Amino acid sequence: MSRQSDVKATELRGYPRSDGRKGIRNVVIVAYLVECAHHVGREIVSNFRGKDVHLIGFPGCFPNEYAQHMMERLCTHPNIGAVLLLSLGCESFNKFSLSRIVAASDRPVATLTIQNNGGTLSTIEDGTAWVGEQLEALKAAETVPMRLDELVVGTVCGGSDGTSGLTGNPAVGRAFDRLVEAGATCIFEETGELIGCEEIMADRATTPGLADELRASVAKAARYYATLGYGSFAPGNADGGLSTIEEKSMGAYAKSGSSPISGIIKPGDIAPTGGLFLMDVVPDGEVRFGFPNISDNAEIVEMIASGCHLTLFVTGRGSVAGSAISPVIKVCANPETYRKLAGDMDVDAGRILEGDATLDEVGTEILTLIMEVARGTKTKSEHLGHREFILTYKSFEPIGPACLPTAA
Template sequence: MSNEAELRGYLRSDGRKGIRNVVVVAYLVECAHHVGREIIANFRGGDVHLIGFPGCFPNEYAQKMMERLCTHPNVGAVLLLSLGCESFNKFSLSRIVAESGRPVQTLTIQNNGGTLSTIEDGTHWVSEQLDALAGAETVPMRLDELMIGTVCGGSDGTSGLTGNPAVGRAFDRLVDAGATCIFEETGELIGCEEIMAARALTPELGDELRAAVDKAARYYATLGYGSFAPGNADGGLSTIEEKSMGAYAKSGSSKISGIIKPGDIPPAGGLFLMDVVPDGEVRFGFPNISDNAEIVEMIASGCHMTLFVTGRGSVSGSAISPVVKVCANPDTYRKLAGDMDVDAGRILEDRATLEDVGSEIVDLIKDVARGKLTKSEHLGHREFILTYKSFEPIGPACLPSAA
């Protein structure tokens, strides 16, 4: 696949390039959420995205995630909204954003006259930033500078036959071109650990892959339930292993270059597994309370866009980075065509092959990177959710390509 400069991106100070140039409004506690909603309501249809952390108590994972999100390549400016008495370290976050070269402003509601005056001041600041970003220039961008994530949700019996393997074909082509691809999640890969270990770049990485899946199995056993929903059964899936094989298919067939955790940025191109299950004792409940949480973690690790495979259907999008929805089930596509970007269910009806749909996905990725809006972007979907978690740093065996 040609790697010529066929895309355009917004160059950031760390050398990464963004495919969007959005203004982020970030609330640092739930008490500031309403003010954020009111500010972005003044920019309906504009590139102003609301994100935030609802908790009042500190959490290293949430701090890291917000730092990564606010300095994502697709972000051009950041407004931070604080109530004033929360424990989130807004000073550190503001400093990190400023050091990245992005304009940043912090408004503290308790010191800023309350709700109405903070909305007014925030709206004025965002308007100024939109005017400034409107004239931003782009630079050439290659396919090997893209980072693409994939998740699956609302899975059914068709997901592992069409949508997931079609994304796997697209991933193989992207990895061959030098791009970075990330798949997840260990709780939906139970039973696939040996197959993944055989694809690991090194034996040591293979051991880490096994350990990550074992951790997920223990975590879910402690909770008393796993990543298998009634909707999965209604859609024709029978066991977590069957669901896992379908979810695994979206990783393609390339060598696995490493394991990362949410907020870790892969050091080079290749295929990476994201381990989203918290480390240590079960403290914060279900690892990902919705598909949106998984997408946010992909974005925090640098993904320019996320491929979302669904059989039963989803209408989710995301703040900051586009979501491309790949529909596995032809009946679902016919019902929800206005929300779906790719009809992978054509494969079941002999209207396309896996290779056809894989190529279509790669072409769509290029178009989205050039500025084409996905269905969720066009509809205004900007879902976002961030909760408490706890992770330990990854070990050297997890990233052999960085050694």
């Protein structure tokens, strides 16, 4: 049996959901719907340290279609088992719509409105009781067989340096190629860090129309950053040995591997088939809300909203971030960084630079770890309790048919 056949035949276990997807975790979410409810949510979750109870939320008081859509996707993610919504009571977020959508997904959902629930202490007490009941009920949840082609994996890179494009990113690309061949869905980003790579991406598009959309998405990002007056190139990148956005882009591009690109999605879109997809995270229209993603965590959240069961995070300078809802596997590109931050890193891709491993070997290690995490093994960030989350304002237009030729 070939290596690819071995991978394809791998059986996982997942929690079945009513929409046909399966989760690799069974998390209870506490979701605040305005910053004014954040403290209450944090206090509820603090009563469940070490348990699968995660805090997410949207801080804004005024409505935003993107944020509403993202919260709907996040609260019905396959890794979610139950949802507690926290409202102050006078925010503009449509909690009724969100509650209906979660209920329609056959998940337990409750809404506590602080202004109607007696304030901070009583809401914390009631919320803690409800979450405790759900944790007890979820103990009886059973898993079912899950195929590798049902898995959705994202990748981002952050804290990049001169090693990122030599080791970590291309090693992830090797793992992606094998996942795509096995029928899994793989998502990479970000168009603002792919400037200069549009033509080589276009050459990998499955249709001419998709090739044009790939070029257009990068051109949009270039215009957006030009309007802002700065690009996706931080001082830390330069300190780490990168010289230009084009050099950074080539490294970021490497994590996509070499498989054909099947489509473009935007945050919260669900890929219709297996294959490799580019996520366009740069808002549409005029510059309205500032920098597209103010931290790496914002990109991870967008990956999760598009159904990623887990995310591969490549870093050269180092990162200690994880995420709520879905596990984060951190791939360290720089051997010196790995030695400093070994307690936070899952994969030492820097061994490639020191001649102790090849790209294929590290790619296989990443793939093996993906399957272990999908079976329940905790990542370093999960062990450490990292559950970072951020959601801001954005604005997107629906994708056109040329972006998803596989859906036709």
